[in-house]
Structure formats: structure tokens, C-alpha cells
Amino acid sequence: xxxxxxxxxxxxxxxxxxxAQGSTEATADSYPSGPVSVIVPYSAGGGTDLVARALxxxxxxxxxxxxxxxxxxxxxxxxGMSYGANAKADGSVITMITVExxxxxxxxxxxxxxxxxxxxxxxxxxxxxxxxxxxxxxxNTLNEFLAAAKTxxxxxxxxxxxxxxxxxxxxxxxxxxxxxxxxxFDGAAPxxxxxxxxHIDAVTVSYAEVASQVDAGNLKVxxxxxxxxxxxxxxxxxxxxxxxxxxxxxxxGLGVPKATPxxxxxxxxxxxxxxxxxxxxxxxxxxSNNIIDVMDSTSYGxxxxxxNDMFKALIEELGLKQQ
Amino acid sequence: xRKANFIVSGTFTLFAIFIIAISVGYPPSNHGVPGPGMFPIxxxxxxxxxxxxxxxFTLRMPKEMDSAIDLKSKNVLNVYITMGGLVLxxxxxxxxxFVVTTSIMLILFIKWFxxxxxxxxxxxxxxxxxxxxxxxxxxxxxxxNFGLLI
Amino acid sequence: MLLEVLNxxxxxxxxxxxxxxxxxxxxxxxxxxxxxxxxxxLVLPLTFGMEATPGILLLIGVYVGAxxxxxISAILLRTPGTPAAAAxxxxxxxxxxxxxxxxxxxxxxxxxxIGGVVSVLALWLISPQLAKLALRFSAPEFFLLAVFGLSIIxxxxxxxxxxxxxxxxxxxxxSFIGIDGITxxxxxxxxxxxxxxxxxxxxxxxxxxxxxxxxxxxxxIFTPDQVTQKISKVWPSxxxxxxxxxxxxxxxxxxxxxGIVPGAGAEIGAFVxxxxxxxxxxxxxxxxxxxxxxxxxxxxxxxxxTGGALIPMLxxxxxxxxxxxxxxxxxxxxxxxxxxxxxxxxxxxxYSIFLGMFVANVTxxxxxxxxxxxxxxxxxVPKAILxxxxxxxxxxGSYAINTNFxxxxxxxxxxxxxxxxxxxxxxxxxxxxxxxxxxxxxSNFRRALLMSEGSYSIFVASPIAWxxxxxxxxTLLGPAVKERLKKH
Numbered sequence: 001x002x003x004x005x006x007x008x009x010x011x012x013x014x015x016x017x018x019x020a021q022g023s024t025e026a027t028a029d030s031y032p033s034g035p036v037s038v039i040v041p042y043s044a045g046g047g048t049d050l051v052a053r054a055l056x057x058x059x060x061x062x063x064x065x066x067x068x069x070x071x072x073x074x075x076x077x078x079x080g081m082s083y084g085a086n087a088k089a090d091g092s093v094i095t096m097i098t099v100e101x102x103x104x105x106x107x108x109x110x111x112x113x114x115x116x117x118x119x120x121x122x123x124x125x126x127x128x129x130x131x132x133x134x135x136x137x138x139x140n141t142l143n144e145f146l147a148a149a150k151t152x153x154x155x156x157x158x159x160x161x162x163x164x165x166x167x168x169x170x171x172x173x174x175x176x177x178x179x180x181x182x183x184x185f186d187g188a189a190p191x192x193x194x195x196x197x198x199h200i201d202a203v204t205v206s207y208a209e210v211a212s213q214v215d216a217g218n219l220k221v222x223x224x225x226x227x228x229x230x231x232x233x234x235x236x237x238x239x240x241x242x243x244x245x246x247x248x249x250x251x252x253g254l255g256v257p258k259a260t261p262x263x264x265x266x267x268x269x270x271x272x273x274x275x276x277x278x279x280x281x282x283x284x285x286x287x288s289n290n291i292i293d294v295m296d297s298t299s300y301g302x303x304x305x306x307x308n309d310m311f312k313a314l315i316e317e318l319g320l321k322q323q
Numbered sequence: 324x325r326k327a328n329f330i331v332s333g334t335f336t337l338f339a340i341f342i343i344a345i346s347v348g349y350p351p352s353n354h355g356v357p358g359p360g361m362f363p364i365x366x367x368x369x370x371x372x373x374x375x376x377x378x379x380f381t382l383r384m385p386k387e388m389d390s391a392i393d394l395k396s397k398n399v400l401n402v403y404i405t406m407g408g409l410v411l412x413x414x415x416x417x418x419x420x421f422v423v424t425t426s427i428m429l430i431l432f433i434k435w436f437x438x439x440x441x442x443x444x445x446x447x448x449x450x451x452x453x454x455x456x457x458x459x460x461x462x463x464x465x466x467x468n469f470g471l472l473i
Numbered sequence: 474m475l476l477e478v479l480n481x482x483x484x485x486x487x488x489x490x491x492x493x494x495x496x497x498x499x500x501x502x503x504x505x506x507x508x509x510x511x512x513x514x515l516v517l518p519l520t521f522g523m524e525a526t527p528g529i530l531l532l533i534g535v536y537v538g539a540x541x542x543x544x545i546s547a548i549l550l551r552t553p554g555t556p557a558a559a560a561x562x563x564x565x566x567x568x569x570x571x572x573x574x575x576x577x578x579x580x581x582x583x584x585x586x587i588g589g590v591v592s593v594l595a596l597w598l599i600s601p602q603l604a605k606l607a608l609r610f611s612a613p614e615f616f617l618l619a620v621f622g623l624s625i626i627x628x629x630x631x632x633x634x635x636x637x638x639x640x641x642x643x644x645x646x647x648s649f650i651g652i653d654g655i656t657x658x659x660x661x662x663x664x665x666x667x668x669x670x671x672x673x674x675x676x677x678x679x680x681x682x683x684x685x686x687x688x689x690x691x692x693x694i695f696t697p698d699q700v701t702q703k704i705s706k707v708w709p710s711x712x713x714x715x716x717x718x719x720x721x722x723x724x725x726x727x728x729x730x731x732g733i734v735p736g737a738g739a740e741i742g743a744f745v746x747x748x749x750x751x752x753x754x755x756x757x758x759x760x761x762x763x764x765x766x767x768x769x770x771x772x773x774x775x776x777x778x779t780g781g782a783l784i785p786m787l788x789x790x791x792x793x794x795x796x797x798x799x800x801x802x803x804x805x806x807x808x809x810x811x812x813x814x815x816x817x818x819x820x821x822x823x824y825s826i827f828l829g830m831f832v833a834n835v836t837x838x839x840x841x842x843x844x845x846x847x848x849x850x851x852x853x854v855p856k857a858i859l860x861x862x863x864x865x866x867x868x869x870g871s872y873a874i875n876t877n878f879x880x881x882x883x884x885x886x887x888x889x890x891x892x893x894x895x896x897x898x899x900x901x902x903x904x905x906x907x908x909x910x911x912x913x914x915x916s917n918f919r920r921a922l923l924m925s926e927g928s929y930s931i932f933v934a935s936p937i938a939w940x941x942x943x944x945x946x947x948t949l950l951g952p953a954v955k956e957r958l959k960k961h
Contacts, residue, residue, distance in 0.1 A: 107657060
């Protein structure tokens with residue numbers, strides 16, 4: 001017992017000395033002065049994780065003291081993003097922030113998360129909802145589909161209740177003044193499988209997620225809920241062109257805690273903007289059907305605020321707010 | 324074993340009542356689709372039913388099938404101390420850091436359990452801790468640097 | 474074309490990658506907390522710069538190796554290295570208690586190999602026909618599959634069915650925690666952010682199996698080790714071979730079928746195979762006491778899933794389990810689209826995968842048998858030193874899965890609970906099964922009613938649904954009927 005006591009006392013001595021040291025102020029010139037971690041709020045091997053790893057790989061040369069991706073999963077992204085928002089504000093922790101940052105707080109499952117806890121650095125990529133049906137479905141245009149939805153209840157699959165593709169379907173239904181029977185699945189893949197098996201009528205996930213089945217001739221895309229046509233699929237009309245002014249999609253970007261000094265934010269922005277233009281990253285994004293959509297800190301900040309208002313209104317209207 | 328069975332069936336019944344008490348406040352079914360409270364209530368009822376079955380079977384269990392369960396002997400007390408030590412370890416781990424806390428935990432347990440010489444105990448503990456730290460931290464990319472020290 | 478395939482697989486480079494993959498997989502799989510899915514995800518970035526064939530085969534090697542590797546720690550330490558090995562604990566650890574861990578691991582290695590080969594053959598020969606099965610599964614079929622799976626609780630309950638159901642109920646109840654998948658309503662979260670996404674399965678499993686066992690060991694920590702491990706024989710004896718050959722091929726086929734079903738992974742394949750072997754056995758009462766069938770069935774079953782999961786993936790671009798989903802990502806990065814076009818446009822690649830997967834299974838057999846003695850050495854470490862080390866492995870394993878300390882707390886809690894449950898003679902396996910299958914049953918039950926707008930007839934609308942209803946009834950009533958027939 002005595003020995004344990006001695007150990008405990010030794011331990012507290014060491015602890016005290018570390019506390020006393022305090023932290024040294026980081027500056028833009030010396031950044032990165034230590035190892036940097038990039039928080040991915042979703043599991044390893046997923047879409048967000050792969051994009052983060054490819055981007056970090058392209059930027060690696062600028063981090064001599066090592067940069068590593070950390071997956072902190074849980075709460076539909078809330079756990080990882082909360083961790084990143086409350087990390088040390090010296091640029092040593094950069095967070096991959098996603099659209100859930102502006103949807104989770106309004107569904108009541110964000111656990112205190114709010115978009116203004118982050119200083120946005122840059123938007124990296126975006127993906128918009130693609131209204132997709134089976135190849136042999138009787139509907140060949142979005143108008144036909146929505147007209148039929150007025151008399152028949154369409155079963156529309158999404159990647160989870162309150163998730164972005166659910167909101168996309170709900171946003172379309174609201175604009176077109178129809179009602180869908182929203183069927184939530186655990187992720188996009190099971191929803192697409194269910195559509196392939198003919199158990200549901202449509203899915204509203206991103207184009208990248210259905211691309212292989214569209215190429216194989218099993219599914220067809222009626223329209224995309226994007227502001228303008230997607231470069232990879234110039235033949236698919238947007239809902240806006242067809243008279244339904246709705247554009248909903250997911251995006252991924254980088255953020256640091258609010259209190260991070262501006263010079264460091266600028267330095268990180270510069271490093272990752274260069275990385276996003278590198279050949280390796282561009283090649284990876286193209287081959288994995290991801291659309292690069294770079295936006296600088298200021299316009300990304302404006303997009304965050306705008307999307308936050310839009311989803312707040314939509315989620316409230318849908319009655320998806322819990323508790 | 325009789326006593327243990329009664330405790331098991333009692334604890335599980337309380338657990339099930341707790342589930343039901345919370346789930347009845349959940350939103351109701353909607354257009355024939357069960358709400359979030361329905362499954363918890365069904366499963367909790369099933370638990371109560373099994374707990375009752377266990378209770379009745381134990382009541383009717385012949386005396387000679389009964390066997391004592393050891394919860395108070397010296398050996399079991401050691402287990403309780405171990406549990407306490409690990410809870411303390413769990414509390415200190417994120418604050419202090421992996422290598423230091425884990426080495427100390429291992430040193431104390433191995434010394435206590437095996438009565439080996441101090442230097443051997445310390446050597447084994449530190450080597451194992453560092454090996455795990457490097458394996459998970461460097462090879463498998465699990466972030467192992469938390470806390471104030473390493 | 475055959476030459477091309479042979480050429481592309483039988484090169485030194487590919488062989489090396491397969492061996493490297495299987496070896497990495499076995500190591501990752503044997504460490505608690507690191508699952509096959511995580512292993513494949515960890516290796517995935519390495520393949521970005523590689524050619525398609527070696528890249529995919531490296532990943533498949535990791536997959537095959539990890540599913541097998543989980544059994545090593547399950548047998549030696551009562552710690553399933555991956556969830557797929559949760560069923561192997563039941564009989565596997567009993568062998569180690571008797572000092573026969575070498576024999577148990579030999580059976581496990583050979584059975585895993587047979588299960589894997591059966592699934593590769595199915596993948597090779599009849600995948601287009603089997604693939605269609607995956608699309609026939611919708612919410613009602615998934616629900617009935619989960620109910621069938623839960624009925625297995627009856628066969629893994631140990632001495633008391635009532636206690637088994639209690640523990641299964643506990644597992645299902647744990648799965649309620651978190652945001653409800655159908656309505657988005659947070660259940661039993663008590664405003665704790667760590668509970669929003671639900672209980673992590675791995676920490677609960679490590680706690681219930683490994684930690685509780687370590688606590689029990691502490692009881693007798695001061696009495697010297699009595700059991701010495703016999704490791705002279707690694708190759709199964711003639712008698713064991715007879716049993717393996719009777720059990721493993723069928724279990725492998727069951728695993729393959731489970732693998733095809735999207736969302737049903739190796740852990741379910743192992744439990745279903747175990748239950749089937751027990752049901753058809755002439756001495757079901759011996760299951761759980763450490764008999765060869767009890768290892769052979771789940772190990773062949775979980776490795777059977779590996780090939781099965783690739784069937785819908787390669788033929789239709791539909792992932793059969795979480796690992797297959799990552800493999801789809803790996804192929805996509807290579808500029809290949811898994812799906813019907815893959816077979817016609819990249820025939821060589823597809824057949825190279827088949828052949829490579831066979832090679833991976835052979836590698837697993839060779840590596841497994843040759844390194845077996847090394848693994849058994851773990852048990853020659855005195856328990857007074859080994860037990861504290863297991864504490865560390867349990868803690869690091871449950872932390873690694875989500876890098877969240879909350880999970881370590883969960884593991885400790887269930888370790889303590891598991892210790893007392895063990896004292897009260899309550900088998901903890903049903904809790905693990907409930908935790909896996911509870912969410913599958915609940916969400917699909919409600920999703921089915923959402924799709925049918927409240928009509929219950931959807932549950933008996935397809936032949937697959939009926940198959941599972943019958944299977945469930947056989948599992949629940951089978952033993953009783955058998956007893957009756959015996960008496961007459």
C-alpha cells in the first residue's frame with residue numbers, strides 16, 4: 001500500500017510540472033510546429049474518409065512533423081465534429097466538416113453542435129441528390145414521376161431518417177406539392193439494393209452512388225437536385241430547369257475551432273487549396289465519382305449560414321425535430 | 324444457486340419495468356407503423372415472462388440440486404479489488420496518457436499476482452506497454468497520444 | 474483466357490501480396506477490437522497506387538485472414554478477435570481449458586479452409602444464379618431472417634432456456650439505445666452524446682467474454698497453472714477429420730448463403746452454422762462442452778461468408794457485407810464498376826479474383842498450421858502475467874474501434890456484469906446474438922410495415938419469407954419433437 005502511495009505522489013508531481021509549462025503561442029510562420037490530426041467524423045473506408053485521406057495524402061509534404069487522419073465516429077457525425085470544434089485552437093486539429101453540421105442541430109440530435117463553432121477553411125467537394133428509378137419504370141421524366149405521385153403513394157428510399165437524402169426527397173415533395181412515403185435505410189447502399197429488387201419506387205441518393213447501376217443499365221436518373229447540370233452527366237436535367245426550384249446535396253469541407261488565429265487559418269487554407277489541385281487528388285476524385293467543388297473560406301462561410309437557414313426551415317416544416 | 328436465480332429474475336424484472344416505464348412515453352404508432360416504443364415494450368414483457376418462469380422453476384427446484392455461490396471468499400475479494408483497480412485505471416488513462424498509466428497498472432497487478440522480482444516485473448510491464456503502444460499507434464494508426472504524458 | 478488468368482495470379486508479385494494480406498489479416502483478426510472490416514479499411518489506402526488485381530487480392534487476403542484469425546484468440550483467451558468468432562468461443566475455449574488448444578486450433582484452421590473453399594467454388598461456379606437471391610430480400614425477409622437467427626438463442630442458452638431468453642432480451646434491449654432508425658427519435662440516450670449512435674457492439678462483446686473471463690481467472694490467480702497445453706499435434710487426428718468432413722462443407726455452404734444476403738455478415742453465418750450442426754447432431758447436449766463440431770461448424774460458417782459476400786458484389790455491385798462494401802470502393806477507385814458489366818468487360822480480373830481467393834485460402838491453411846505452435850505459446854505465459862496483459866488488450870481493443878474512451882467504460886461495465894452473470898450460471902452468448910440481430914429484426918419489421926402502409930400480409934407474401942418461418946419453427950420445436958420420436 002505504501003508503494004502505491006509513493007507512486008501516486010510521484011505521478012502527481014510529474015503531472016504538476018507538465019501543467020506548469022503552459023502552451024507556447026503558435027504563429028503562421030512556424031505552423032505546423034507539431035503533428036496535426038485531421039478528424040473524420042465517419043468510419044474508416046467510407047466516402048468521407050476516403051476523400052479526407054486522399055486530400056491529406058496530397059498535402060503531406062507540408063507537414064514535416066506528420067499529419068494523420070483520425071476517425072471519431074458516432075452520433076451521425078456529431079461526436080467527431082464536436083470533438084473537432086472543442087479541440088485546441090492552434091491548427092493542430094483540423095476537422096472534416098460535412099452537411100450534417102447544419103442538419104443535426106435542427107433535428108435535435110446534434111448534442112450542442114452548431115456551425116458557428118467552426119471557422120470554415122474551404123469546401124472540398126459536393127454531391128447533389130439524383131432522383132433515380134428502375135430502368136423499366138414507367139416514368140421517364142421527373143414530371144411524369146411527380147404527376148403519378150399525386151395519385152399513387154411513391155415509396156422513396158433514403159439513407160436514414162433526417163439524413164441528407166431524406167431531406168432532399170422531402171424538399172422535392174414540398175416544392176412539387178406531393179407526398180412521398182419516405183423509407184429510411186441504414187445508408188445509401190441498402191436503399192439502392194432495395195430499388196434494384198423493385199421493393200421501392202425511387203431513391204434520392206447522390207449520382208456517384210448510383211452511377212455503376214446506371215452505367216450497367218439497371219437504373220435511370222430522372223433529374224438531379226443541383227443548381228446546374230453536373231459536368232459528368234450533361235444529359236441529366238436539373239429539377240430547377242423542369243420548374244421545381246430545389247437544390248439539395250451534401251458537401252464536405254475543412255474547419256478549425258472558432259478561436260483559431262487568422263494567419264494560421266490562411267496558412268491551412270493555402271496548403272489544402274494547393275493539395276486539392278494536385279494530380280493525385282484530382283485523379284482519385286475523378287475515378288471515385290466524387291465532384292471537386294472548392295470554395296474559399298469566405299464563400300464557404302456564407303454557404304454554411306445559408307444552408308443552415310434552409311435546413312432549419314425544412315426540418316421544422318417536416319416535423320423531424322425530436323424532443 | 325436458488326438465491327442467485329432469485330436475484331437474477333428480480334434484477335431482470337426491475338430492468339424490464341424500467342424499460343417499459345421509459346418507453347410508454349415515446350411517440351405512438353403512426354398509420355399502422357409501430358412507434359419507437361413498441362419493440363422495447365415487447366422485449367421487456369418477454370424478459371418479465373422469462374424472469375417469472377425462472378422464478379417458478381427455481382421454487383420447484385429440488386433442494387439437493389442447490390449449490391452455493393461464492394461471493395464473499397478471499398479469492399472473490401481479490402476480484403473486487405481488481406475491478407476497483409481497473410476502474411481507477413480507466414479514470415486516469417485519458418488524463419495521464421497511455422504508456423505511463425498502463426505501465427504502472429501492469430507493474431502493480433503483475434507484482435501482486437506473480438510476486439516476481441521488481442526489476443523483472445517492471446521490465447515485462449514496460450516492454451509490453453511499449454509494444455502495444457507502437458503496434459496500435461504506429462502500425463495500425465489508432466491515435467494513442469492522449470493525456471498529459473505519453 | 475485461362476492462360477491470362479493463370480498468368481495474372483501465378484506471379485511472384487501477386488503471391489507475395491496474397492501472403493502479405495493473409496498474414497496481416499490473421500494478425501489483425503486475432504487482436505480483439507480490430508475487426509475484418511477495420512483491417513480491410515486500414516489496408517485500403519495502400520492499394521490506391523497498385524494495379525487492380527494485386528490490390529483487390531491483397532484486400533481479399535486480409536479479409537480471409539482476419540475472419541480466420543478471430544478464432545485464435547477466441548480459442549486461446551476466450552476473446553473473440555472479431556465478432557465472427559463469437560460462436561467459436563462456446564466450444565473453443567473449453568478445449569484450451571483441457572489443455573487441447575493445439576487440437577482446437579488445428580480443427581479451426583482446417584474447417585476455415587474448407588468453408589472458404591466451398592464459398593470460392595460457389596462464387597466461381599454458380600454466382601450469377603445465386604446473385605439473384607440477394608435482390609429478392611426486402612424488409613419482411615430480413616425481419617424473418619433475424620427472427621430465425623434469434624431463435625438460435627434456444628440452442629446456445631446452456632442449462633436454462635429461461636436464462637438464455639433473459640440474456641438475449643438484455644442484448645436486444647441494449648440495441649434500442651441510440652437514435653431510432655425509422656423515426657429518428659433518440660431512445661434511452663439520457664442526453665449523452667456517446668449514446669446517440671447506440672451501444673458499440675465490440676466493447677460489449679469484449680467485456681462479456683474476455684474481461685469477465687479475466688476476472689474469473691483472478692479468483693484462482695495464486696494457485697499455480699495446472700493445465701499444460703499439448704501442442705504436439707497440429708494436424709487433426711483421423712477421428713477429428715471424420716467430424717470435420719461431415720460438418721465443415723455443409724457449414725461452409727450455409728455461410729455462403731448467409732454471405733449472399735446483403736447486411737448479414739460472418740458473425741451471423743457462424744451462429745447459424747453452429748445451431749444447424751447442433752440441431753442435426755446425435756448428441757446435441759455435448760455442444761458447449763468442447764467438441765470438434767462446435768469449432769468446425771462456426772469456423773467453416775464464418776469463412777463461408779467471405780466468398781458468399783462477394784457474389785452479389787461482383788455480379789451486381791451490391792455489397793453482401795461491410796467488407797464487400799469497402800471492396801466496391803476499392804474497385805471504384807481503380808476505375809472499375811462492380812456490377813453486371815464487370816463480368817463481360819473485365820473477365821480476366823473477375824476470374825483472377827476467384828483463383829486468387831482460392832490461393833488466399835490455401836495460404837491461410839499453410840500459415841495457420843505452421844504458426845499455430847507459436848500462437849499456443851501465448852498460453853505458456855503464466856496466468857499471473859497473462860491476465861493483466863489481457864486487461865490491457867481489452868482496454869486498447871475497445872478504445873481502438875471508435876477511438877472513444879466511453880467504449881472502454883462500456884467494456885468494463887459489461888466485464889463486471891458478465892462476471893456476475895457467469896457466477897449465476899447465465900450464458901452470455903445470447904446477449905451478443907441479441908445485440909447483433911435485435912436492430913435487424915426491429916428496423917426491418919417497422920420498415921416492412923412502412924412499405925406496406927400498415928398491412929401485415931407483407932410478411933407472408935414471398936416464398937423466402939415462408940422458408941424462414943419454417944426454419945424458425947424447426948429450430949424452436951425441433952428438439953422437443955426429436956425427444957418425442959425417441960420415446961416411441
